[in-house]
Amino acid sequence: MLLVYCPYCQVERPETEFSCRGQAHIARPADPDTVSDEDWVEYLYLRDNTKGVYAERWRHIHGCGRFFNAVRHTVSDDFLAFYKAGEPMPDLDTLAKEAGK
Amino acid sequence: MSQPFRTEKGGRIDRGDQLTFMFDGEQMQGHKGDTLASALLANGVHLVGRSFKYHRPRGIVTAGSEEPNALVGIYRKGDQTPNLRATQVELYQGLEAISQNRFPSLSFDVGAVNDLLSPLFPAGFYYKTFMWPKSFWDRVYEPIIRAAAGLGRPPKNPDHDSYGNIYEHCDVLIAGSGPAGLAAALAAAETGAKVILCDEQAQFGGSLLSEANATIDGKAAGDWVSGTIAKLSAMDNVTLLNRTTAFGYFAHNYIALAERVTEHMSDPDPKLPRERLWQVRAKEVVIASGAIERPMVFPENDRPGILLADAGRTYLNRYGVKVGHKVVVATACDSAWQAAFDLNDHGVEVAAICDMRETPPESLVSIAKARGIRVEAGCVVTGTLGRKRIKAALIGRLMTSGQVASGGQIDCDALLMSGGWTPTVSLYSQSRGKVVWDQDKGAYVPGVSVQKERSVGGAKGLYGLQATLEDGYAAGEQAAKAATGKSAAVTRAVASGGEAGSGGTLGAIPHDRNPARVKAFVDYQNDVTAKDVKLAVREGMQSIEHIKRYTTTGMATDQGRLSNMNALQIASGALERPVTQVGLTTFRLPYTPTSFGLFAGVSRGDFFDPVRKTPSHEWAVENGGVFEDVGQWKRTWYFPKSGEDMHAAVARECKMVRETVGLFDASTLGKIEVVGPDAAEFLERMYTNPWKKLAPGRCRYGLLLNDAGFIVDDGVMGRLAEDRFHITTTTGGAPNVFATMEDYLQTEWPDLDVWITSTTEQYAVAAVQGPKAREVIAPFIEGIDLSAEKLPHMSVRECTFAGVPCRLFRISFTGELGFEINVPKRHGKMMWETLAKEIEKHNGVPYGTETMHVLRAEKGFIIVGQDTDGTVTPHDAGMSWAIGKKKHDFVGKRGLERPDLVAEGRKQLVGLLTKDPKVKLEEGAQITSRGAPKTGTPAEGHVTSSYYSPALDRNIALAIVKNGQALEGKTLYVPMPDGSIEVEVTSPVFYDKEGARLNV
Secondary structure: OOEEEEOOOOEEEEHHHOEEEEEOOOOOOOOHHHOOHHHHHHHHHOOOOOOOEEEEEEEOOOOOOOEEEEEEEOOOOOEEEEEEOOOOOOOHHHHHHHOOO | OOOOOEOOOOOOOEEEEEEEEEEOOEEEEEEEOOEHHHHHHHOOOOEEEEOOOOOOEEEOOOOOOOOOOOEEEEEEOOEEEEEEEOOOOEOOOOOEEEOOOOOEOOOOEHHHHHHHOHHHOOOOHHHHHOOOOOOHHHHHHHHHHHHHOOOOOOOOOOOOOOEEEEEEEEEEEEEOOOHHHHHHHHHHHHOOOOEEEEOOOOOOOHHHHHOOOOEEOOEEHHHHHHHHHHHHHOOOOEEEEOOEEEEEEEOOOEEEEEEEOOOOOOOOOOOOOOEEEEEEEEEEEEEOOOEEEOOOEOOOOOOOOEEEHHHHHHHHHOOOEOOOOEEEEEEOEOHHHHHHHHHHHOOOEEEEEEEOOOOOOHHHHHHHHHOOOOEEEOEEEEEEEEOOOEEEEEEEEEOOOOOEEEEEEEEOOEEEEEOOEEEOOHHHHHOOOOEEEEOOOOEEEEOOOOOOEEEOHHHHOOOOHHHHHHHHHHHHHHHHHHHHOOOOOOOOOOEEOOOOOOEOOOOEOOOOOOOOOOOOEEEOOOOEEHHHHHHHHHOOOOOHHHHHHHHOOOOOOOOOOOOHHHHHHHHHHHHOOOHHHOOOOOOOOOOOOOOHHHHHOOOOHHHOOOOEEOOOHHHHHHOOOEEEEEOOEEEEEEOOOOOOOHHHHHHHHHHHHHHOOEEEEOOOOEEEEEEOOOHHHHHHHHEOOOOOOOOOOEEEEEEEEOOOOOEEEEEEEEEEEOOEEEEEEOOOOHHHHHHHHHHHHHHHOOOOOOEEEEOOOOEEEEEEEOOOHHHHHHHHEEOOOOOOOOOOOOEEEEEEEOOEEEEEEEOOOOOOOEEEEEEEHHHHHHHHHHHHHHHHHOOOEEOOHHHHHHHHHHOOOOOOOOOOOOOOOOOOOOOHHHOOOOOOOOOOHHHHOOHHHHOOOOEEEEEEEEOOOOOOOOOOOEEEOOOOOOOOOOOOEEEEEEEEEOOOOEEEEEEEEEOHHHHOOOEEEEEEOOEEEEEEEEOOOOOOOOOOOOOO
């Protein structure tokens, strides 16, 4: 069971308090009518399947209920960063280097 | 003396405490401190089981949890727990054990004919033999194979024990309490770090408990252990867990421990659990799991009486048991020599030490010579004689040519063997670490740490008592420092004796026998021989993963801790590739077999899943309601009167709702309060329908899609004020709708000023439906005008019901005049009982979910998830009217424009009427365009809902059918095993198409 840090509650808690909601930073297009069919399908269904550092969405569903983002190494399951929704994605390469991954 | 193989003195058993136990109905004696295995050996019993495939007689091989043969059933509380390892079962007064996999008895087993027929059972024989005919697979072959193979029988009754669960955090967890583990615990504990030390055995001390010669700080090894444990147990920061196996190492240093609490007691406190699951989050872990000895793969190496040398030493020094009176020691390394010397000290005749090595260390040879023990160097065991117990060992001489020359036979009643040592890397491997091959040690050892752990001592291939202690102290200090930043000076103990030996061998031992006629076992438990591994390679298996699955080597309860390295070496030879290129299978949890009860814990019976009850629950029970499970909810299905079956009860309920009035508990519907200046804008974006112009006091049906354009939920939204909506969701969809709304609100539209709150549990809801509904509720409603003019269909008001605050919806899921009364949940029972009494005056009935389903189906109202399946759009469901045409955007709008969603040939919701009104379709049945379609014809659709409709006095159904809306009036078919059923496609609205009954 992973240990997850909620940046709103500022506590580390076991994974069972959270739910993982897939890849982060996939914004719903602001004006869907102008989006091509291909791009809409991309938005709906296509996600990266990274072996390595990966930014994903988590929700502290049995805590504060807030959504936030985390950078996780998909092989080791180590978390490299946690940040609030709306904050920019950190540079994944830099994070990976710092962590020696 | 009833225990002919008990030593005169020594051992850690309590000789003053004699215990009586039963094995296969025979009464025997042992002592407190014995395991079942040591007590059996003390009584001269080696034969304890029959092997898996060939039913060969098998004896105790080890003294630990890796035991492959001595699997027994233990009777307790009137039932039997199978497949327990006799080497781990602690003896208690009255213990009752049985051997397994034999018929009619252990001594005479008819299954042993398999051994004579063994040429028929090579590796993979199941796959080769039981192929044809196919019809025999599940009716003939499987029952026979299952009856003949396998080990113990499962218990007959539900588990009568309870199981505990503890969550724990610590700075340093140490798995294993041999010299390295104890030293690590001392060093870590001294810093003040919170330490947990666990060991799978009853006593702490590991290999030190079997040590007769070495001393630590001048004390006997066992005494040093006792002193160390006393010191540790006096420290508040140390938790000592014996009988506790670290069986799983998960991500983020999360370790699962299984503590056996009562199984070793003859009369345990019934309040105690049988086992306790410890879920430990450790900042740092020290793996001190030690090493285990390898068997030697020589022909007939599985006779009862053949044990690992270290096991022989353990039985002698720890349990005071001699494995035989005349023992041959076969070895390829130094450590087994000590076993011979220890036995010799206790007066056991050591018939010979046969060492594979041409020149064993002179220091050992001279000791043996001084004791008068025959030493055979460059000598191997090439076979054994005896049936249920070894009688003699055949020996052979290794010649420089690589051939083996016969060396005669040596009589004996026990044989100790040692092929060298294999580090126990299971936990390291579970922590996702990759093992690396150490050529010098001839073993796989832990490589780089992936998690915060370190292996010490034997677990990383480091041997010798002094070196192991040093390693343990260093690891304990290091782990505590890493966890807490603190260090402390700890006085390090100094050992004398217990030096590391050298030597070892891997793979099959060369011999001079006919290779086609002899069996040399690699994996005892699964009856895998050296020949089988070679055969697997000949038949094309290249990877060790394939060889493992083809031969089942390494798939025993020890996960191949005994067999893997020998199998690897044999495969490597057959493949003509170095061991490192053959690969190694991954060790997975659990480390040793772990009971299901431990994982289930208290999640059994009533505690398996929460039960949610509605406010009418008790009333429904008292009034004969029949319940159905809807998710976690218990809902009343129907209310039969005496003598009524379900069909009759539902027909009566339906009829009465349409004629007079019915009362239904709708409390399970999901409810969400949407509040804020942007509440209408938020719903405008979430739901397909337009919301901004909905006047306060009015309701609207809402359809929720996902962004792909498919229906995911529906409900009715009541606008209570400009900035406040009370919305409902389906019963099952409530949590998901709420989570989806939070998601869009928090991450896509954080600019909207809206709060949403789940209020499902806050309200009790009674639906009063039928022509008399208004008359039923009128006496209790205060503060509003209930007339059709003032409160038309699809309205909502805040008022009081019998004096309590109430939200009254005029809505209908039946097609009749209807109201849904929401009161605070604490008043739910009062509301239900009040209304239940009132409807009687109007000849009304309470009704359940089945009637609700029939009534809604008569009206063609969909149930999301039953009539839709996640690929149905509003257009497919005939609900284009629910889409706000002028809306710029809503969730799913863009999705609905995708080419596949606007293409021809989509499946659409329709009604079906069977040509014969008495015939009821089966829900889920497939629909075709021809009466007798050829096999393989794709279906046109399927039946989603099917009921007998009392209002129409015929059967009706809903279905989704390709191009269904254009097929109205056409005939389709529902092929069933006894012929096709003809159906006519109709509108999904069967009753009161104009909706006249609603607007009264």
